[in-house]
Each structure stands twice: as structure tokens, then as C-alpha cells.
Amino acid sequence: xxERDFQTEFGxxxxxxxxxxxxxxxxxxxxxxxxxxxxxQHQLDGLWHAKHGQIYMKLPDVGYQMPFDCFVLHGxxxxxxxxxEESGTWYAIDIDDFLAEVQxxxxxxxxxxxxxxxxxxxx
Numbered sequence: 001x002x003e004r005d006f007q008t009e010f011g012x013x014x015x016x017x018x019x020x021x022x023x024x025x026x027x028x029x030x031x032x033x034x035x036x037x038x039x040x041q042h043q044l045d046g047l048w049h050a051k052h053g054q055i056y057m058k059l060p061d062v063g064y065q066m067p068f069d070c071f072v073l074h075g076x077x078x079x080x081x082x083x084x085e086e087s088g089t090w091y092a093i094d095i096d097d098f099l100a101e102v103q104x105x106x107x108x109x110x111x112x113x114x115x116x117x118x119x120x121x122x123x
Contacts, residue, residue: 003028006083010090013123022077023050024092029084033109036102039080047078047095079120084112091119 001009006028025043027034049055050073058070080098083090089112093101097118101110116122 001028001083001085006090010081020077021073022079023047023055023073024079024081026081027083029082029086029112032084032086033107033111034082034084034115035109036105037108044080044095044099047080048099050074050076051078051095077120082110082115084115087112089116089122091115091122093118094120 003026006026010024010026023046025039025047027038046055052075054072054074056070056072059066059068078095079092080095081090081092091112093115097120101114101118
């Protein structure tokens with residue numbers, strides 16, 4: 001599954017369960033481990049700021065109707081969501097827990113068993 005397809009699937013989940021406002025970074029793992037380097041620093045920073053600071057986004061004017069011009073996220077939950085292809089299961093890991101794992105881990109990647117333990121919710 002491509003990340004774009006996972007985005008569609010995850011979006012349907014969010015709409016169905018009506019989760020509170022949050023920021024999400026979605027990733028798809030083809031193998032058995034998720035490489036920490038698959039998430040650029042600016043995305044980790046964005047999630048951290050959504051939860052602990054403030055982040056402003058202007059939606060691009062691309063020639064079709066957008067719901068509004070911009071938004072601000074301040075003090076919302078923020079997650080790295082990793083989908084493991086092998087099982088088809090995804091895990092939403094709080095940004096603080098994810099960053100702590102990156103710092104504490106002697107490895108440069110995360111296996112599904114660890115994502116399962118760290119996950120705030122999954123599907």
C-alpha cells in the first residue's frame with residue numbers, strides 16, 4: 001500500500017470514529033522495521049509544535065475549493081502513525097513517546113512489536 005492510499009484509509013477511520021483534533025504524520029513500512037530516518041526532522045518538529053507550541057498553516061490556493069484559508073494548531077495531540085505492510089496494522093504513537101524511543105533506542109529502526117507497545121491507539 002502506498003502512503004497516499006493509507007491516507008485515504010486513515011481519513012475514513014478518523015471520520016468514522018470522530019477522534020478529537022490532532023496532527024498526524026503517516027508512514028508505510030514495506031519491510032519488518034520502520035527506519036527512524038523515514039521521518040524528516042521538520043515533520044517531527046511540526047508534530048511537536050502542534051502539541052507543545054503552536055503551528056500555523058496556510059492552505060494553498062490551487063484552483064479548486066478549499067474549506068478555508070488557514071488554520072492554527074495549539075496544544076493538540078500529535079502522532080506518528082506507522083502502517084506495517086506485513087500485518088496490515090497501523091499504530092498511532094504519541095510524538096513524545098516516539099521521540100523518546102528514538103533517543104533511547106540503540107537501533108535505527110522500530111519493529112512492529114515495539115510500535116504496538118508504544119501505540120496510543122491502532123487499527
